[in-house]
Amino acid sequence: MNDGTNEQTQGVTLNPAAVPLRGSVHVPSDKSINHRALILGSLVAPPGLVVTGLSEAKDVRTTAACLRALGVFLRESAHNEWCINASPPACVPSHATLDCGNSGTTLRLLMGLLAGREHLICTLTGDASLRRRPMRRVAEPLRHMGAQVTLHDDEMAPVHVQGRRPLAALREYTVPVPSAQVKSALILAALAADGPSRILDPFGTRDHTERMLSWLEPAKPAVRVERHDGGSEIIQVEPRPQGVHVAASMPLVVPGDPSAATFWLVAALLVPGSELALPRIGSNPRRTGALEVLRRMGAEITLGERAEHGGEPCADWHGRYTPSLQAVEVSPVEVPTLVDEIPVLAVAAAAADGTSRFAGLAELRHKESDRLLGTVALLRGLGVHAELEPPDTLLVHGRATPFSGNVPTDPLRTHGDHRLAMAAAVAALAAEAPVHVDSLASTSISDPTFLKTRERFVLPHDS
Ligand code: S3P
Numbered sequence: 001m002n003d004g005t006n007e008q009t010q011g012v013t014l015n016p017a018a019v020p021l022r023g024s025v026h027v028p029s030d031k032s033i034n035h036r037a038l039i040l041g042s043l044v045a046p047p048g049l050v051v052t053g054l055s056e057a058k059d060v061r062t063t064a065a066c067l068r069a070l071g072v073f074l075r076e077s078a079h080n081e082w083c084i085n086a087s088p089p090a091c092v093p094s095h096a097t098l099d100c101g102n103s104g105t106t107l108r109l110l111m112g113l114l115a116g117r118e119h120l121i122c123t124l125t126g127d128a129s130l131r132r133r134p135m136r137r138v139a140e141p142l143r144h145m146g147a148q149v150t151l152h153d154d155e156m157a158p159v160h161v162q163g164r165r166p167l168a169a170l171r172e173y174t175v176p177v178p179s180a181q182v183k184s185a186l187i188l189a190a191l192a193a194d195g196p197s198r199i200l201d202p203f204g205t206r207d208h209t210e211r212m213l214s215w216l217e218p219a220k221p222a223v224r225v226e227r228h229d230g231g232s233e234i235i236q237v238e239p240r241p242q243g244v245h246v247a248a249s250m251p252l253v254v255p256g257d258p259s260a261a262t263f264w265l266v267a268a269l270l271v272p273g274s275e276l277a278l279p280r281i282g283s284n285p286r287r288t289g290a291l292e293v294l295r296r297m298g299a300e301i302t303l304g305e306r307a308e309h310g311g312e313p314c315a316d317w318h319g320r321y322t323p324s325l326q327a328v329e330v331s332p333v334e335v336p337t338l339v340d341e342i343p344v345l346a347v348a349a350a351a352a353d354g355t356s357r358f359a360g361l362a363e364l365r366h367k368e369s370d371r372l373l374g375t376v377a378l379l380r381g382l383g384v385h386a387e388l389e390p391p392d393t394l395l396v397h398g399r400a401t402p403f404s405g406n407v408p409t410d411p412l413r414t415h416g417d418h419r420l421a422m423a424a425a426v427a428a429l430a431a432e433a434p435v436h437v438d439s440l441a442s443t444s445i446s447d448p449t450f451l452k453t454r455e456r457f458v459l460p461h462d463s
Contacts, residue, residue: 041084112185116192204231289337332360405433
């Protein structure tokens with residue numbers, strides 16, 4: 001047995017926190033912004049885009065590897081500074097097979113980018129989880145633009161893209177699902193269109209692509225965004241036949257990942273005596289729905305010094321043990337702003353007083369696993385009464401006592417899903433007895449520092 005404090009990550013026994021969570025936790029830089037920095041950087045002519053603090057997360061490294069296979073120039077210099085340039089024409093292959101691993105963002109954004117790449121034929125594939133995820137949501141609008149995209153069973157990866165240019169502009173297209181990946185893929189394709197495109201996002205999903213394109217070309221941005229009350233937005237995209245021309249040579253500094261930070265914030269709220277600081281966390285309002293929900297639960301959270309990096313707001317986050325969390329209602333309109341935080345918010349709800357209700361979670365079924373069913377099973381495995389109200393509402397009946405442990409023969413199942421694995425590990429810190437989990441290997445998908453940080457708060461491994 002071990003408690004996950006060494007590198008062994010299969011069949012893990014997690015001991016409760018041995019000490020309060022105190023001090024600072026530095027989480028990796030934002031995964032979503034990293035993907036976009038690499039992909040938009042691949043459009044930037046020399047001297048290129050300089051990015052500081054690229055994340056070591058597996059998903060991010062996957063995007064970097066795919067771009068390298070496309071001839072993109074990616075060089076790491078001292079102090080973790082990366083320089084990214086468009087591929088010199090001589091280095092662009094005519095065919096490529098790109099392994100997108102576990103990363104939906106990599107695959108979907110690259111579909112949009114490659115649809116408008118003339119003379120390039122690509123196959124995009126990934127691991128078993130990615131090959132089960134829906135891709136028609138991206139392929140269909142790309143086909144409206146004249147892109148040549150075929151899917152396995154007309155639904156999933158492997159995806160075959162035969163690039164052509166120009167694509168037909170999207171005169172007016174409303175994104176039908178709350179997905180920033182779909183929206184971003186269309187913005188990337190629209191850069192290679194024969195005229196301006198108008199893309200409507202009624203859901204207010206994360207807007208990192210829009211912000212980064214505006215930051216890269218402040219004088220004449222490729223996108224203009226109208227933001228409306230309630231979160232919806234209209235994005236006008238001007239095509240960019242020769243790639244993106246960066247005006248300033250300022251490095252792009254990527255803020256800390258708010259999704260990774262929320263795991264530690266919730267851990268601090270649940271473990272008695274804790275008080276944690278999380279410096280320089282991305283605090284884009286499209287990503288901070290979890291903070292609002294936790295505050296409504298009565299959580300002792302404060303945001304300290306604020307700054308802006310690469311067009312993205314960030315702030316120091318602080319969280320303190322809160323013994324009397326209250327149940328909460330989360331409405332469907334809030335879900336895009338906290339979609340990746342549901343498993344750990346459910347853990348917080350399980351420790352709160354009363355029944356919490358999270359409505360409108362249909363998209364969770366299309367994540368790295370069926371995260372809706374996975375979250376219910378995880379909570380039940382910890383002795384919490386949780387249920388699914390059809391079709392997509394999660395009910396969590398909280399109790400203000402620590403979670404129970406479980407037996408090693410029936411470990412919590414994480415389905416290779418990093419967010420479920422980290423939610424389980426956070427709950428285990430606040431449990432009254434050891435918690436057994438099938439694996440924590442998936443944590444490196446988004447936060448390769450997670451297990452090491454956890455070691456600070458538990459007893460040394462017990463075998
Ligand atoms: C992401 C968008 C979301 C999110 C994912 C990252 C992005 O997915 O769940 O972790 O970087 O655009 P969807 O677009 O499928 O909602």
